[in-house]
Amino acid sequence: MTCGPPFPSRRRLGARPMPGERPYHQAMAKRVTINDVAQAAGVSRQTVTRAINDMGEINEQTKQRVLEACQKLGYRPSRFARNLVVRKKTRAMGYLVASFRNPYFTEIAGDLLNAAAERGWHVVMASTETEDEPNALDMLSGQVDVFIGHFVQNDDALARASGGIPLVMLERPSSRPGMHSVEVDIREGVREAIQALRTKGARRIGMIDSSYSLRASPTYEPSPRRGYFEELVGGESTGMVVVGEESMAGGGRAFAELVATYPDMDAVLAFNDLMAIGAVQASHALGIEVPRQVKICGFDGLTLGEAVHPTLTTVSIDRHALVSSALDIADALAAADFGVLPPMRRTVRPHMLWRESA
Amino acid sequence: MTCGPPFPSRRRLGARPMPGERPYHQAMAKRVTINDVAQAAGVSRQTVTRAINDMGEINEQTKQRVLEACQKLGYRPSRFARNLVVRKKTRAMGYLVASFRNPYFTEIAGDLLNAAAERGWHVVMASTETEDEPNALDMLSGQVDVFIGHFVQNDDALARASGGIPLVMLERPSSRPGMHSVEVDIREGVREAIQALRTKGARRIGMIDSSYSLRASPTYEPSPRRGYFEELVGGESTGMVVVGEESMAGGGRAFAELVATYPDMDAVLAFNDLMAIGAVQASHALGIEVPRQVKICGFDGLTLGEAVHPTLTTVSIDRHALVSSALDIADALAAADFGVLPPMRRTVRPHMLWRESA
DNA sequence: GGTATGACCGTGAACGTTCACGGCATCTCC
DNA sequence: GGAGATGCCGTGAACGTTCACGGTCATACC
Secondary structure, eight states, rough: OOOOOOSSOOOOOOOOHHHHSSSOOOOOOOOHHHHHHHHHSSHHHHHHHHHHTSSSOOHHHHHHHHHHHHHTTTTOOHHHHHHHHHHHOOOOOEEEEOSSSSSHHHHHHHHEEEEEHHHOOOEEEETTSSHHHHHHHHHHHHTOOOEOOOOOOOOHHHHHHTOOOOOEEEEEESTTTTEEEEEEEEHHHHHHHHHHHHHHTSSEEEEEEEOOSOOOOSSOOOHHHHHHHHHOOOHHHHHHHEEOOOOOHHHHHHHHHHHHHHHHHEHHHHHHHSHHHHEEEEEEHHHHOOOTOOOOEEEOOOGGGGTTHHHHHHEEOOOOHHHHHHHHHHHHHTTTOOOOOOEEEEEOOOOOOOOOOO | OOOOOOOSSSOTTTTTOTTTTOOOOOOOOOOOOOHHHHHHSSOOHHHHHHHTTSSSSSSSHHHHHHHHHHHTTTTTOOOOHHHHHHOOOOOOEEEEOOOOSSHHHHHHHHHHHHHHHTOOEEEEEEEEESSSSSHHHHHHHHOEEEEEEEOOOOOOHHHHHHHTTOEEEEEEEOOOOEEEEEEEOHHHHHHHHHHHHTTTTTEEEEEEEEOOOSOOSSSOOOOHHHHHOOOOOOOOGGGGGEOSSSSSHHHHHHHHHHHHTTTTTTTEEEESSHHHHHHHHHHHTTTTTTTTTOOEEEEEEEEGGGGGSSSOOEEEEHHEEEEEEEEEEEEHHTTTTOOOOOEEEEEEEEEEEEEEOO
């Protein structure tokens, strides 16, 4: 039998709790380590390692014996201890999916996955829809070398939550070191859309803005798209904006309101495709013929736009260019061993995607 | 100056390479550790820890000095070392997304994220569309306690790749310990669909099968849905099956072929909603009125089915029940400290979702 | 002046694994 | 029968953190 410790109880986390101690918490199960397995199998640590990683230099029978011991004890190697010692080149990126309810983000995810695999990157994802951004960042900050995503929080909060890991921010300018960005020239997109609708004969153009579009503030504030719209549309279309929830249904309701308020409206630019599709559907219900009576133009270029009838004309954001620009930055970061670099910025230009609704 | 090592060069991974050594590989950059920072700031490890984790017991000026040193050296704490010592309860699950081109899987991802967050789980995701399954599994096996996904590989391959981490397989039976499953009663779904179409007056029912539906084999083999369809449909509909690529376009082509081959066909059951939507679109092009001339029924219950015109009638798989069953299993696994348990199996029953296309 | 208090900082140990060795048999070859 | 090769196994060290202490001052208090 063993005596007590020579000096006042310097017990560690995993140590066996003294009787009567830890009365309310469930005693934390002591982890089964490689040493336990080694002891059970009557061999050394290293032999266990050889068995579980089948590395050779081990007798087949011994191996089986070790493997059985693993099974019996329920041994599971610690990923942390393992990674601590091997230090492999991960090149893993974390992608924060802003929402799974808007196909825009999942389509980007798909494109990113493809392109990343081609360039030798691993991708892990987390959602910021349910989990708040700092949480998601914190959770993944241990696993990845760079973050990519449509971020919401302000720069300070991001810097704090990212744990020193560089960020590539999508559709948002970056200013400080360690944060980089791929922007979309929204103004140009809005300009093209308005011009396109005009050349198709539109006179009075309305707009559907989103009440919440990845903005941190809980109250509505006009999106940049609305800003550019109001700046550029002018003439008799001034002020024809309605705000709706960022979804198909929200787009539908906003469209109905727009039609009711401005009976002579002959074209609509929607905040995004999801809302535009809602508008197209609402037009059926309202007996409005698209594009003859009202032209509808979306924003994003979702493939989903092909599923509706009439198919959706839209300002397409080149997702391929978006993700490959982001990956360019990530590669540059990797080349610099993920140090803190001055902001890199890329911009992609959207373009009109002509389909049937305008 | 220091002398050489007392015994023949026992260099480690991170040591400075001797000149002439490692001639072709880029020298692996030595990691900046907490000790480097401590030295640079003229303090001890522990003080650095206190600074970066703001733990108190530290002078504000010292803290700033340490933080500056971190910044300057580009110090990034090792997640592995950190986790190794704290041993926190992670409860992280890995979700393998089968495809980002089929909204079915991304909708499940969204639901899973929501439900998992509610139950205190972290979720990391990887795609098996670009990366092969064993790779994805291997990559995440270090980060999570349980895997969930629509798996393709056979049980042996999965057992090998999962690194001893328990699996929850979606829509697939499990047989061996450590692998669990949530199945969908496909037969019941097909039965309901056929019966529903019949009560709506359908006589000659065709089916569109998928040429590839998460099956490992590269050649076509009939899906279970087709099997049940052929078993249950009988009568004058026997043999009316066409195979197409698993996409909207594939569904459209298959529909056209079906119509051409069986001119008196009055209803179609599609492998999934994606293909069914393709069929609905094709019907427009072919001048076929849905549901008057041909009724179309999908399978999955995507919200996307509401975007098409007419909206898609479908056999809906309750994704909420699916993921919450999976989470039940995950919770049970967590309660057992993620040991190897005998297979747990749940089943969810699909149900008809009446919309306009049938 | 002695003692308690508090603010701040440093040191050994531990987390669980793999790496680089060294060692001991046994076998092979001339 | 010695030298080398080969198969198999074990031991110290290292990975980079945090924890539990133990210090050292300066200040406060009686």
